Amino acid sequence: MAVRQISVFLENKIGRLAEITQILGNKEINIRALAIADTTEFGILRMIVDRPQKAYEALEERGFTVSQTEVVVVEVEDKPGGLAQVMAILGKEGINVEYLYAFVAPRGRGALVVLKIEEKKATVDLLQEKKVKILSAEEISRL
Amino acid sequence: MIWNKEYECMDRKSLEDLQLKRLKEVAHRVFERLLFYKRKFEESHLHPDDIKSLEDLRKFPFTRKSDLREGYPFGLFTAPLEKIVEFHISSGTTGKPVVNGYTRKDIQIWAEVMARALSCAGTTSRDVVHNAYGYGLFTGGLGTHYGAQLIGAKTIPISGGQTKRQITIMQDFKSTVLTCTPSYALHIAEVAEEMGINPRDLPLRVGILGAETWSESMRQEIESRLGIEALDIYGLTEIIGPGVAQECEVKEGMHLFEDHFLPEIIDPKTGKVLKEGEEGELVLTTLTREGTSLVRYRTGDITHINYQPCECGRTLARIGKIKGRADDMLIIRGVNLFPSQIENILIQIDEAEPHYQLILERRKGLDELTVELETSPHIFFDEVRRLEEIEAKIKREIEDALGLRIGVKLVEPRTIQRSMGKAKRIIDKRKLK
Incomplete structure (x- = not known):
């Protein structure tokens, strides 16, 4: 139930994001969600796209350092305390979240949260057991 | 101030006679003591007796840094190990470091050339030498120390670092001669300013600065900020350490102590000896060293040479400021x-x-x-x-x-x-x- 996330190394330079989004746009790749982790000197752009393999190849070809990482995307109720419920489950089991970011899904769905977790399999099992909705790669590309 | 008029002001003919006599001795010494040189000479079909004039040295093969590395640690000493009284080991070179072994006589030579260098910058027994070159395996600290001691100057063996304390000591002990790298001299000026002290008010009179490449504009900056004369010194661990050449107050090149070190300037690509004034790589042959004698050592330093006698009275040839390196070696903070x-x-x-x-x-x-x-x-x-x-x-x-x-x-x-x-x-x- 893991989803592939595309990560790109970025120096903090003007115009780099424009370039990346342009490359993906030209290949008709749709970005579902994105987040940037930054330090004073560099950043990591993380994206969930509809066609990860194609995005990976397009960026690599253009000379970017790209990697694919498996992340877990969960759906939480779009209301106060929605995310807290999921975090509580993870916290109780001592599961460490490396990072997370959220995006709002189309009408009719809750909020979607991307989680980077070391023990993916165990976490997915645990969340499913607790009736948390986990999205598959197919579902993401259909969004 | 000329420390040793007899040698530093010798006429060219007498100097060349002396160099030739010593060159013959050193060629024999390395040939007889080291298989490395015996092989090297023989490969070129040469024997020490083939040296009949100074020009004959040009036929002989070069010695390179890589040769010295292979000899690590004791392989290239030209005196018996029991005669060696001190080692200096170069820092940060590819693979193995380079060692220089000094006999008691070598230490005396070192003190002599450094006394000449310090005197060349006007140092006398009345001076307080603030020696901020690093003491230890690096040659800067001890070499300067030996020379200052021979002159009878008051020596502060402060070594590097703790700059605020250095400045306080300069003020309290009335340091007049500063010996350190040029970049450290500027750092001292900066720290003094931070401390609210005008660096020009420090008792310093002259700086003997080396161990890194520096420019004429940096000299001007050091001189105006510290209110001192900034003079260049040249040396390298492989040969002896500091004290190979020293700039005098005329500031038109560094006097190379030719009675101890025989210089040549070569084209680094072809190895051919260049004419006076042409820019190329400095090659040195040690003429008097016992522990580590080197024939035609390629220093990697780019400069030119001038044999005209100097206004200061010295007849010793002068090498220009080091322009850079023949190889891609960098010198960073020494x-x-x-x-x-x-x-x-x-x-x-x-x-x-x-x-x-x-x-x-x-x-x-x-x-x-x-x-x-x-x-x-x-x-x-x-x-x-x-x-x-x-x-x-x-x-x-x-x-x-x-x-x-x-x-x-x-x-x-x-x-x-x-x-x-x-x-x-x-x-x-x-x-x-």
């Missing part, structure tokens, strides 16, 4: 460094051919080296923490291996310029011109 050393460390981390660049800058008078490394699939992780760990790891490994604190910066692929398929490895932003 540490010798080849880019290949950094590369070897990066290869172990990247597991592939690293694309890197070394950026050299001078900030606040101190040389700063930053390694820019292009990310690759081997060294890219999706977590900031792990990327920062890579930077820290490279920093640590280079510091451990070379004793040099550096900066590390990860950059995007293909940001480092490549020309003709070869990457430009060094960007030197230090203003040396």
